[in-house]
Amino acid sequence: xNENKLIVDLRSDTVTRPTPGMLEAMYSAKVxxxxxxxxxTVNALxxxxxAIFGMQDALFCPSGTMTNQIAIKRxxxxxxxxxxxxxxxxxxxxxxxxxYNSMASVRLLYGDRGRLSAELIEPHINPDNVHYPKTxxxxxxxxxxxxxxxxxxxxxxxxxxxxxxLKNINLHLDGARIFNALAESGDDPKAYGxxxxxxxxxxxxxxxxxxxxxxxxxxxxxxxxxxIRKALGGGWRQAGFLAAAxxxxxxxxxxxxxxxxxxxxxxxxxxxxxxxxxxxxxxDTNIVIFELNQRLKPDDFVEKLNHHGIKCNTFxxxxxxxxTHLDISSEKIDYTIDILxxxx
Ligand SMILES: Cc1ncc(COP(=O)(O)O)c(C=O)c1O
Numbered sequence: 001x002n003e004n005k006l007i008v009d010l011r012s013d014t015v016t017r018p019t020p021g022m023l024e025a026m027y028s029a030k031v032x033x034x035x036x037x038x039x040x041t042v043n044a045l046x047x048x049x050x051a052i053f054g055m056q057d058a059l060f061c062p063s064g065t066m067t068n069q070i071a072i073k074r075x076x077x078x079x080x081x082x083x084x085x086x087x088x089x090x091x092x093x094x095x096x097x098x099x100y101n102s103m104a105s106v107r108l109l110y111g112d113r114g115r116l117s118a119e120l121i122e123p124h125i126n127p128d129n130v131h132y133p134k135t136x137x138x139x140x141x142x143x144x145x146x147x148x149x150x151x152x153x154x155x156x157x158x159x160x161x162x163x164x165x166l167k168n169i170n171l172h173l174d175g176a177r178i179f180n181a182l183a184e185s186g187d188d189p190k191a192y193g194x195x196x197x198x199x200x201x202x203x204x205x206x207x208x209x210x211x212x213x214x215x216x217x218x219x220x221x222x223x224x225x226x227x228i229r230k231a232l233g234g235g236w237r238q239a240g241f242l243a244a245a246x247x248x249x250x251x252x253x254x255x256x257x258x259x260x261x262x263x264x265x266x267x268x269x270x271x272x273x274x275x276x277x278x279x280x281x282x283x284d285t286n287i288v289i290f291e292l293n294q295r296l297k298p299d300d301f302v303e304k305l306n307h308h309g310i311k312c313n314t315f316x317x318x319x320x321x322x323x324t325h326l327d328i329s330s331e332k333i334d335y336t337i338d339i340l341x342x343x344x
Contacts, residue, residue: 008310008332013177013260013286013325016208018245025248031240034060035230041240045247049214052250053199054190057222058214060243061234064089064176067200067215069097070228072137074221075170075197078103081133083121087114087146089174090139101232105133113281114144115152118159125167138164141174142181146315148281148289149264151181154191161195171195176202176213180285183257197221206257206286207249208326211242253326260286263324263333270337276301276344278318288322289315296344308339 009015018026032038046058061067068090076082082098084091086108090098098104107124109116116138126132138160143151164171173196175181182189192199199216203209215225229235261283268283271290280290292301298314305312315321324333 006309006332006335008328008336010310010312010322010324010328010336012313013205013323016204016210016326018210019208019326021252022208022245022248025244026241029240029244031238033237034239035235035237039238039240039243041247042243045243045250046214048247048250049201050216052189053201053216054193055199055216056219058216059222059225059229060239060246061213061215061229062211062236064174064200064202064205064213065094065097066229066232066234067213068139068172068174069094069101070215070225070232071172071198071200071217072098072104072139073102073228074217074224075137075172076102076104077134077136079105079133080136081105081107081126082137082139083107083109083116083124083135083169084139085109085111085114085116085141085144087111087144088139088141089145089176090141092146104137107135113147113150114141115147115150115156116140116160117156118163121160122163125163125169135167135169137170137172139172139174141176143177143285143287145176145287146289148283149177149180149285149287150282151184151284153185154187157192157195170197172198173200175199177205177285179254180206180257180261183254184261184285203246203249206260206325207246207253209242209245209249212239212246214246256326257286260324260326260328263328263330264288264322266333267322267324267336267340270340274340286324288324289319292318292320294318301343304343305339310336310339 029041034042050058125135143149202213264283278293
């Protein structure tokens, strides 16, 4: 029983609430109509994010799904093909959006915890032959959600970039958690800007903003992206209140991501020694995915933890996912460890 009424929400890093500082920034934001491109806070956020990655322009959107789907539409035509890992968010969790929005087919590859390589991709690029859909886009995810927060280093991405250039294929990054990846790899975000045609960056995950993602790209890409966003109903008005939260997140919440990663490692180190855990993925960033042994039912496990005020999600095939974030303090980690140890 959860006697001290602590709620530890480890379901996702999207569950964070704005901090007092973030709320203050939102409250005092200067806003305008963003469909007219007159919201100065939105414009400032777009400029700031584009500059971090050395890209020409950016578009602020309501969700990571929308930025990914806009990018896929921008970089493909109907009857063409997208290559991604079978775990990719763009394929698994965006409601069939690739087919619905872009009328493109998908070639799924089986990477290393969701990470692709040039060797893996190359044989799946279709030859120029009327039977085959034209391969026009590769999508990478960094960090990889279903890979347990696995991340790429730049030297793993570089050969993929060269292959895509050689074959005249666009390269998009689902960087919902790119700052988590950068915190570990130490790579220069501007190098990402040089290699990718489009980058999605989420402000509402590890960075703790309530809403919002950005699509980064060239001036021309963002010009088209703005038109696609409008057609999807994503043209918004005084979005500057949300953009202010995003600017605050970029200024204040990137530097602390390693704390989330340390907390994830601490949880993983506990879990690995528990008899009811049969396997666990390396906790490389802020996501811990582990497998329960066969005698436990994942739904019962989630329910039992919930009873103690600890929330988590099942993740298919006996798997459980825990995600650390801004609202998970060391006190909450200690409490969770204590409960996990005496749960069975
Ligand atoms: C890797 C990845 N990409 C994209 C998204 C989509 O973000 P949103 O929920 O803002 O649409 C998510 C959401 O969790 C994600 O984990």
